[in-house]
Ligand code: SF4
Ligand code: SF4
């Protein structure tokens with residue numbers, strides 16, 4: 247069938263299927279748009295705003311706006327990348343991100359995006375939150391000081407594992423992820439290492455125990471390839 | 486932003502370096518540029534630095550600061566460097582965001598000191614050091630940009646010798662310095 251539909255992304259035509267979001271279509275076509283709370287297996291969340299693009303001159307989230315024929319989308323512009331860098335800086339100072347001491351370093355989407363967008367300094371005043379670690383579970387460690395509230399764990403536990411182990415609590419600046427058990431401890435839930443939610447955290451907040459340094463720093467996913475290069479290559483391989 | 490003028494190549498670029506609340510890892514990494522040190526020696530001369538042991542810095546082109554600010558002495562040294570340097574570079578994670586020493590920032594510093602120095606096993610009772618020679622500890626460890634204006638940031642714990650070399654030669658040659666994947670790293 248020859249009639250397909252396209253929109254323009256930074257001047258290049260991108261084919262899409264009806265129902266796809268701009269982000270889905272762009273990624274499938276091998277054009278990277280920065281994103282953090284998006285996961286291909288879950289409904290769009292639209293919370294991190296890293297994927298903010300301009301559609302026909304107006305801001306939108308690439309992960310929630312549906313692709314339409316003839317849209318003119320800009321993404322890789324100094325203005326939009328500058329805004330993305332500011333969002334990253336705010337995420338970094340809002341939590342405690344000591345990458346040199348973090349097991350996730352090199353496999354972390356937040357850090358990889360900061361590399362890709364050349365964020366050299368967190369710039370803003372740090373919050374230095376004091377959220378206690380939860381090492382109660384035999385197989386999984388939680389450090390919510392690194393949580394970026396993408397809610398992927400909440401969504402995975404609810405929608406895939408059917409367990410509801412995590413939830414978002416509080417409002418505004420006080421929002422945070424909690425464990426749904428009377429004690430608030432992970433050990434007092436039916437959470438298991440085999441759960442989807444145990445492996446979905448894009449940052450170093452939910453960490454399976456005893457595998458932290460199985461792959462040495464320097465050989466990890468984003469040490470080897472930039473997050474954008476990786477996404478683009480994945481699209482080529484799938485095509 | 487300032488650049489080191491490439492036109493005055495006859496005069497060597499004068500560099501001051503210091504380690505504040507750091508581990509000297511960034512300075513070790515600077516030495517990791519190996520034989521390029523010889524090329525660097527052709528281009529630069531050192532003012533105050535652990536390499537020269539000069540104690541106070543005079544006017545210089547580039548100040549390279551390793552480490553965050555954790556005590557009163559760090560503040561004085563950092564201000565002196567800023568006042569004398571045309572360009573100030575934050576080198577490494579600690580200078581950029583406080584680094585691992587800043588992991589104490591959500592704790593009470595008094596409690597930290599008591600815990601470290603007095604809560605010891607039997608027979609090893611100690612007290613919090615209070616010698617007036619010791620610089621006063623600040624309640625938080627600060628990234629250096631919270632104390633002085635910083636022109637350039639080079640993250641990494643430590644940044645690799647290659648990253649430092651790239652950055653320094655960019656600066657010395659008057660290019661806008663830039664680090665990209667895989668040289669840009671936070672760990
Ligand atoms: S979660 Fe990511 S950004 Fe945060 S400390 Fe760990 S590696 Fe760094
Ligand atoms: S713990 Fe991880 S997956 Fe869950 S909301 Fe925080 S960052 Fe997202």
Ligand code: FES
Nearest residue numbers: 292294295297309
């Ligand atoms: S990826 Fe679109 S808002 Fe997070």
